[in-house]
Amino acid sequence: MTTKTSTAEFDVLHALKVKGLASDEALAALTGLASDTLTATVDALRESGFVLRREGGRISGTMITPAGREEYERLAAEFVLGDSERVAVGTFHEAFGPINGDFKRICSAWQVRPDETPNDHTDPDYDASVVAELGEVHERVSAALDAVGADIPRLGRYSARLSVALQKVRDGDTAAFARPMYDSYHDIWMELHQDLLLTSGRERGAGDE
Template sequence: MTLPDELAQLHILRTRGLVLADQVTDPATMAALEADGLVLRNRHGLVLTPPGYRRHRRMLSDLRSTLPLDVVRDAYAAFVAANPIVEDACVAWQLSSREVGTAREISRMLRDGLAGASRPLDRAGVAVPHLAPYPDRLRAALTMSEHDRRFLTSPAVDSFHSVWFQLEEDLLVTLGLERPEDDGHHGSSDLHTVLPSAVPVDDGRGGATVVPLPVGPGRDPATPGPLSSLEPPPP
């Protein structure tokens, strides 16, 4: 079942945290959401407002009973099984000297992780269309990483890690689950510390800085942190 236009745009913002203006897939619907105060546009892109989070939660809750959640649960179980391989690979890359041979090994590990989850994810994408793009986006990141190593883990591009994190968020949100406290994105020595959920933004000086998304682990999505947290640090 395809999501209604309004819910589809809210859902993209909910799972990604921030969407750049040139990444908006339905400008007319997004403009209407802005006019209703559900979406805020700032110089970095578009984010949900607290009323937007609540509207998304309510609309998805109403729709959830019509979704084949057993298929989504299978996909999430496959994701959880593959997640340690992916996280080990991403952390190893972050801590490495970024050599070509290391990049190839990391890419192989990520391919192995994706291969273990691909069939359940593909089935979920057929049954729940908003989940369909993830396997192709992950495969595309691996292909791009052969020429541009940023596509392994960098938040500045649609990297494997960025898409993998969005996939987890989408599976959890679709199922109506909270992010587990020990899912590998928390703590002082795990992947969340090495690779925080963040986005690159213009620093106003011809460069870029990375800022945290307005929703993060341990926060209630309906009460995100201040939107001013998306402002880059002063010069």
């Protein structure tokens, strides 16, 4: 039997499985939990030894422990997808494959120009052309996320996060495209991909790299 408490705990543990080390802000974005509920849930999980808090250094946040991974698997067995959810995830997965392929190509173009020289972002016309392609991919993935979000809100929430990152890129923040650990568009995309694999129960294959 699932309860509001176990649902919130699953949501937090799932988010940490997806992201690894997560700030409170990131956990709120991933789980959709209200601030007070999120704080109480993280505190309870920490007291149970399922998560730990990392403070100081370059990055602070919450991360899952080995015991937390075991608890996640136990809870995951209770949160089995219903028929409509399985259909929605399957439909999204089919749509995501080609979009993901295009996204990887665009990321390569952002990093390396057609003449195989590194893109140093000193050519605004070239960068604008790549960002325009990213915008087209964004429209496609957002439509697919909005559709699956009707059945699985957690996946639908990625659309807004990707939109924020895209706007930062359009506003001139080149790091918001693909810089690691920056909540960049690429960071969020990788989290979406990992979330999809966890949700669907699929193993990562060659096409998922």
